[in-house]
Amino acid sequence: MEAFNFATSLDLTELSVHVRIDRLDGNQKPVPYSVLFKRPDLRHRGSNINPHFELYVTAQIWADSKPLTVPVQTAYKSFKNARIWNEWLQLPVTYSNLPASAQIAITVWDLSPLEDKDSNLHAVAFGGTTIPLFDKDNVLQKGRQRCRIHRFKAADGLTNTTTPWVIPPARKSRKAQVVEDTVDEQVAEMQRLEDLLKKQEMGDLPTNAWLDALVYKKMMKIRNEALKAEAAALNRQTKSNGATASGDGDEQELFYLDIELPRFDHAIVFTDVEYPPPPVSDLRLPAEADVRLRPPPEVSFGPGIDIDGVGYGDADAGRLIKIYDPEVGRRVNPAEDKHRELMRSQQTDSLDRDRKPNVHVRDKLNLLLSKGPLEEITSHERDDIWKFRYFLLRDKRALTKFVKCVNWKNPREARQAAPLLDKWAEIDVDDALELLGPHFDHPVVRSYAVERLKKADDEELQLYLLQLVQALKYEAPGEGDDSSLARFLVTRAANSFTLGNFLHWYLMVEISDFSSDQEPEHRDLFAKVEYDFMVELEQTPEGVEKRNTFRRQGELLTVLAKISKDVRFGGGDRPTKLARLKKALADPKNELTSFEPLPLPLDPSVYITGIHTDDCNVLKSSLLPMVLNFMTTTDSKYPIIFKTGDDLRQDQLVIQIITLMDRLLRKENLDLKLTPYRILATSTSAGAFQFIPSMSIAAALLKHKGSLLAYLRSNNPDDAAPLGVRKEAMDNYIKSCAGYCVITYLLGVGDRHLDNLLLAPDGCFFHVDFGYILGRDPKPFAPQMKLPLQLIEGMGGPQHANFLAFKSYAFTAWSTLRKSSNLLLNLFALMQGANIPDIKVEREGSVRKVQERMWLGKGENEAGRDFERLIEESMGDWKAGVIDWAHEFVQTYWRK
Structure with missing residues (x-):
């Protein structure tokens, strides 16, 4: 070429x-x-x-x-x-x-x-x-x-x-074509001569002075x-x-x-000027990273302007020149920033130490401190917090607000603010989690938050570990090698096998994520933390043995993933696939029938010694997950479901939040008999979760002729009890229904149908399959709260006292979780950068969707009335019943 x-x-x-x-x-x-x-x-x-x-x-x-x-x-x-x-x-x-x-x-x-x-x-x-x-x-x-x-x-x-x-x-x-042939020939000849003249002028044809003069004269005549x-x-x-x-x-x-x-x-x-990215970060405060962009201006086209031509139409929209303005979307005026800096430079610590607010200002400060983590703080409120910072030292709620009002990029302000953090009243864990979010990248602030987390025990820390791993992404550039959060996680995980087990697998999943949504620098960061964890682990007394345990866990999961793919993609019907599974489990090369005691990655407190080769199954789901029964050191069975072809990180997040909510409710002496089964994503396309013996609502209705009450009676008969169901089982049913209705509403869980609502024999009701959350739902007209009439009939009907108890439990649970709104919102804020499908749709908006369902702007009485109205609307939603009927019809057709 x-x-x-x-x-x-x-x-x-x-x-x-x-x-x-x-x-x-x-x-x-x-x-x-x-x-x-x-x-x-x-x-x-x-x-x-x-x-x-x-x-x-x-x-x-x-x-x-x-x-x-x-x-x-x-x-x-x-x-x-x-x-x-x-x-x-x-x-x-x-x-x-x-x-x-x-x-x-x-x-x-x-x-x-x-x-x-x-x-x-x-x-x-x-x-x-x-x-x-x-x-x-x-x-x-x-x-x-x-x-x-x-x-x-x-x-x-x-x-x-x-x-x-x-x-x-x-x-x-x-x-006309016949008439104009002669003219076209003359014009074509003239154009040919013009092209030859142009080529000669461009140097493509040789010149001859006397001959060119004759040709030029003849050409003028033509x-x-x-x-x-x-x-x-x-x-x-x-x-x-x-x-x-x-x-x-x-x-x-x-x-x-x-x-x-x-x-x-x-x-x-033609080449256009490539404008560099706007230096917005140099002009705004760290707390204003969530810029609210203004809507695009309305364009009025003048007379004669082609709105469908180049640069204006949809087909050529990509050719428009984009001019970046650093001030677009700023919440505060640069002049106000300068004014604030000048005012703070004139204020002295000696005067501010004795400054006390009057009654009016104190009321304003109290109202400000009650704001949630997502609410905006105005420039005037920032000035008030700075002015009365010494007065607010004894209020732990004020620390996060104080950190937001400081321009940490200004060295003078940072030097003044940093010593106050250690003097402040000790903050709660939820505030510490907020300081590890994407809006706080100063090392002093993040180190302070880590110091507060050090006081949490291993059990509590495990509840937030999934979010803390994601918080590593928000470390300031250049801090990855000396991150206080990374050092803290590595140290605690090296001294606790349970924490180390989950930290190891959380990191391994992120390292194996090579999708476009995972930044290469983040993948390198997780790999560095995993390396540091292994180095730290080897320095502990049993470190070498623990590291060998993680290697054995990886080998076990690799073999199971290979068997799952062979079963899934192998030919034959379901009995053939089940036979292939049993043969693979019994194959001596796989070494699955018996091995040295190994902590189960899903639950490290359980030590497994092998798999029951005959007691397994292949489910009818499209991905054909495997049901496996592990032998344990206590001579009991531990059933799990292992599947490939699906990213379980979204389900893992939902179960982690349900586990946390269960703990929050239990702190208020409210045990709603939730079933937060264990789940672990082992890669971006494989994972395992605990198998709870149960039956889907659809199957229970089919078996007991449309009555959940009959299902409860058959498993928990008591002729002396109301409705003929043992009291403990009915309590389990009512409480668990209330708990899951509230939790799935707060999380916006979608795609709810009678096949992913399960009921255990002891009456505990629970949800599975969280492929749609945060308000997303593949079905039209989906209700905000999934409360089928069949569930209410299982309680005895809407007029029974059991239903009144259900509504009481539901409102108490919802009201209790509202009090912990800061913790829940901060956890979702830390997950904004995670590669989770329903969070990627709208990363910053995902946190606000959870906030909207908590109705934080409403008082307790008003919220109670609205919540009861929500229950009434959900139970009478005929559209949801039609959708359930259509889903059951399709499932029945495919079962045939």
Whole structure:
């Protein structure tokens, strides 16, 4: 392939746009006396008196229907035999500053003693033409150009110009085509000679002085004849179409203007300026990272602007030039930032130590401290917090607000604020988690939050470990090698096998995530933390043995993943797949029937010694997950479900939040008999979860003729108890229904149908399959709270006392969880950067969706009434019942 050399328009930074006005060709008809009688002003136009009267030419750069420069004109010149200017015009703009839509509007002007009524000048337009500077391939045009002159029109320069330099040939009828053949041949011959002349001028053809003079003279003759023939054909076409000729005469006059553009050794390709990213981070506070962008402005197109053309239509939307403005989307005014900095520099610690707020200011501060982590703090509130920072030292709620009001990028403010953190009243864990979020990257702030986390025990720390691993992404650039959070996690995990087990697998999943949503630097960061963890682990007394345990866990999960894929992608029906599974489990090469005691990755407190090869199953789900029964050191079975082809990190997050909510409710002496089964993602496409013996609501209804009450009676009979169900089982059922209705509502769990609502024999109800959360749902008209009538009938019906107890438990649970809203919102805020499907949809909005369902702006009484109304609406939602019926119909069809 031949090499293609080119330069960019940005390289021509010092060269102005030039154009040479060469000559005007065409034949002018004398104006008839009948026209002169009606238009006496035409008698005095120079071009009507003398066919070679002096004309002058103006050239101007336009782009996107707007003039970019002032017009530049030729000198006044007297012509003898032909209108030949042969003059270069320099336009006041460089090639590097031209947009891709730039074009030259060239107008030939005729002088008239009478003043023109439109322009108030002693000049009228003889004709105009508009030629683009870049062709359709965005290459700069160069060399000789022949432009069509539109008589009696000034060049407009618009995007949809009415004076184009080239007019595409009109479609002709068969009869007209025969008549115009001769004309087309003459025009084609003229165009051929023009192209040869252009090639010679570009140096592509050799020159011969005496022969070129003869050829040029002959070419001028052919050009004049072709021009006359083309003008005659144009008038014939106009008359055949029934249109009147334009201009002042009866016939159209055809003129061409020859111009010349500069020649370059290489093609000049248009290149736009690449603007660097806006330095927004240098202008705003760290707490304002969540910029609220303003809506795009409304665009009003003026007359003549082509909204469907290049740069405006949908097809060319990508060609718009984006100009970044660092101040767009800022919440605070830069002048206010400067004012705050000056005011704080004048305030001294000695005066602020004794400053006390009056009653009005104290009420404002109390209202400010009650704001949630997502609520905005105004610039005036920031000033009040800074002014009374010493007064607020004893209020633990004020610390996070104080950290937000400090500009940690200002060294002076940071030096003043840092010592106060150690003097502040000890904050709660939920506030410490907020300080590890994406808006706080200063090492002092994050180190303080880590010091607070050090006081949490291993059990509590395990509840937040999933979020703390994600919080590693928010360390300031350059802090990855010396991260206080990473050092803390590595140290605690090395001294606790349970913490180390989950930290290891959380990190391994993130390291194995090679999707486009996982930044390479984050993957390297997790790999570095895993390496440091292994190094730290080996320094402990049993470190080598623990590391070997993690290796054995990995080998076990690798073998199970291979078997799962073989079962899933192997041919045959379900019994055939089950036989293949049993054969693989019993194969001595896999070493699964018996092995040394190994902590189960799913639950490290359980030591497994093998798998029961005969007690396994393959479920009917599309991914064909395997049900495996592990043998344990306590001679009991531990059933799990292992599946490949699915990312379980979203389900893992939901179960972790349910586990945390269960702990929060138990702290308030409210045990709702939840079943937060264990789940662990072992890679981005595999994982395992604990198998709880249970039956789906759909299966229970099918088996017991549409009655959950009958299911409860069959598993927990008691003739002396109300409804014939043992009291403990009915309590389990009522409490667990209330708990899961509230939790799934707060988390916005979607795709709820009777096949992923399960019921255990002891009456504990629970949900599985959390593929849709945060309000997303594949089904239309999905209710906010999933409360089928079948569940209520299992309690005895909406009029039974059990249903009243259900509503009481539900409201108490919802009210209790509202009090821990800061903790729950901060946990979701830490997951904003996680590669979880329903969080990726709207990362910052995911936290607000949880906040909206807590109704934090409502009082307790108002919230109670609205919550009861929500339950009533959910239980009477007929659309949800129709969806459940349709889902059951489809499932029944596929089972067949």
